[in-house]
Amino acid sequence: MKKISIISPCFNEEENVxxxxxxxxxxxxxxxxxxxxxxxxxxxxxxxDRTPAILREIASKDPCVKVILNARNFGPFRSNFNALRYATGDAILVxxxxxxQDPPELIPQFVRHWENGIDVVAGARANREESLSLRICRGIFYRIVNGLSDFEIPMNVGEFQLIDRKVWEVVVAHNNQYPYIRGIIASCGFNRLIVPYTWKARRRGISKNNLMRLIDQALNGIFSFTNAPMRLCTFAGFGLAILCIAYALVGILSYFILPDYAPRGTMTIIIALFFFSGVQLAFIGMLGEYVTAIHAQVRHGPMVVEREKINFGTEGSDKRRDAPVAASDSSPA
Incomplete structure (x- = not known):
C-alpha cells in the first residue's frame, strides 16, 4: 500500500488543528x-495556547499522526522544512x-495526477478571498522573482504541492538555514502540473502573517535564488559614475559658455550628496542581505531545535530516510 505524507505546520491554532x-x-x-x-x-x-495539548491528544488516539514540538518559534519556513525532512511517504504534500485555506479536498485530485506520472502537482491560488491590495502585491512579487531568477516560480503557487519521493530527496538535500520551499521545488525541475483553485478566507482564528513577515518572506525569495540585485548595483554604479562625469563636463562647459546659467552653490552640493548617500545605503542594504544569509549558513547551527517528538518511534531518529541531509542539521536537540 502506498503512503501519502502530509505536512501541517501550526502556531497558536487551537481552533483549527x-x-x-x-x-x-x-x-x-x-x-x-x-x-x-x-x-x-x-x-x-x-x-x-492549547495547540500542543490538542496535538498530544490527537496523536494518542491516532497512530498515523506525528507531532513535532519546537523549542521556540523558528518561523513558518524553517518549521515546515524541518517537518518535511521526516516524511516517509511515497508522495508528500509539502x-x-x-x-x-488551501482545501484538502484537492488532495485526491493531486494523488491521481501523481499516479499518472506527474512528479510535482502544484496548487495555484487562481482566486483569493483576500483584499485587492494584497493580491496586487503578491502579483508584483512573483513578477519580480521570475524576472530575476534563472528558473520560473509559477504565479500564485505556494507550498501546497504534492511531490514524488524522488523530488523530495532532492528538496530535503538542500542545506539552507532559511529555506524558501516553493523556490527550492521549482529549482529542482521535474515534470509539473498546475491545478488552479480558490484560496479560501480564514474561518477561525487570526492569521499569524503580518506585513513585516510577508516582506521578510518576499525578500528571502528574491535573494535566495538570484544575484541580480547585486548585479543591478554594479550596473547602477557604473551608470551613476558616467552621469557624474557628464554632469561635471556640462558644468565646466557652461561656466565658460553660459556663466550666468552654470550650476553652482551649496544647493547643488547638498542635492548631490544626499542622492548619492541614499544610493550607497540602498546598495549596502542589498549587500547586507546576502552577507546575513551567508553568515547564517556558515555558522552551521540547527535549523530547528525540537523539544519533543510524538509517534515517531525509532524512525524519528533518522529524518533522512533515503535522502542525504547535511550532518549539522541531522540531529537537532
Missing amino acids: RACHEAVRALFEGGELAGYEREHIFSDNCSE FLPVDL
Missing part, C-alpha cells in the same frame, strides 16, 4: 484515498495549512 486532522482522516478512512496509507505530520512552532 482538530478540523484539519478530521478533514484529512476523512479522505483516507472511507474517502477517495481509502486505498492509501496516511502519515500526517504536525509541526508546532512553540504555540502559546504543506497543508491547519486553517484549511
Whole structure:
C-alpha cells in the first residue's frame, strides 16, 4: 500500500488543528484515498495556547499522526522544512495549512495526477478571498522573482504541492538555514502540473502573517535564488559614475559658455550628496542581505531545535530516510 505524507505546520491554532486532522482522516478512512496509507505530520512552532495539548491528544488516539514540538518559534519556513525532512511517504504534500485555506479536498485530485506520472502537482491560488491590495502585491512579487531568477516560480503557487519521493530527496538535500520551499521545488525541475483553485478566507482564528513577515518572506525569495540585485548595483554604479562625469563636463562647459546659467552653490552640493548617500545605503542594504544569509549558513547551527517528538518511534531518529541531509542539521536537540 502506498503512503501519502502530509505536512501541517501550526502556531497558536487551537481552533483549527482538530478540523484539519478530521478533514484529512476523512479522505483516507472511507474517502477517495481509502486505498492509501496516511502519515500526517504536525509541526508546532512553540504555540502559546492549547495547540500542543490538542496535538498530544490527537496523536494518542491516532497512530498515523506525528507531532513535532519546537523549542521556540523558528518561523513558518524553517518549521515546515524541518517537518518535511521526516516524511516517509511515497508522495508528500509539502504543506497543508491547519486553517484549511488551501482545501484538502484537492488532495485526491493531486494523488491521481501523481499516479499518472506527474512528479510535482502544484496548487495555484487562481482566486483569493483576500483584499485587492494584497493580491496586487503578491502579483508584483512573483513578477519580480521570475524576472530575476534563472528558473520560473509559477504565479500564485505556494507550498501546497504534492511531490514524488524522488523530488523530495532532492528538496530535503538542500542545506539552507532559511529555506524558501516553493523556490527550492521549482529549482529542482521535474515534470509539473498546475491545478488552479480558490484560496479560501480564514474561518477561525487570526492569521499569524503580518506585513513585516510577508516582506521578510518576499525578500528571502528574491535573494535566495538570484544575484541580480547585486548585479543591478554594479550596473547602477557604473551608470551613476558616467552621469557624474557628464554632469561635471556640462558644468565646466557652461561656466565658460553660459556663466550666468552654470550650476553652482551649496544647493547643488547638498542635492548631490544626499542622492548619492541614499544610493550607497540602498546598495549596502542589498549587500547586507546576502552577507546575513551567508553568515547564517556558515555558522552551521540547527535549523530547528525540537523539544519533543510524538509517534515517531525509532524512525524519528533518522529524518533522512533515503535522502542525504547535511550532518549539522541531522540531529537537532
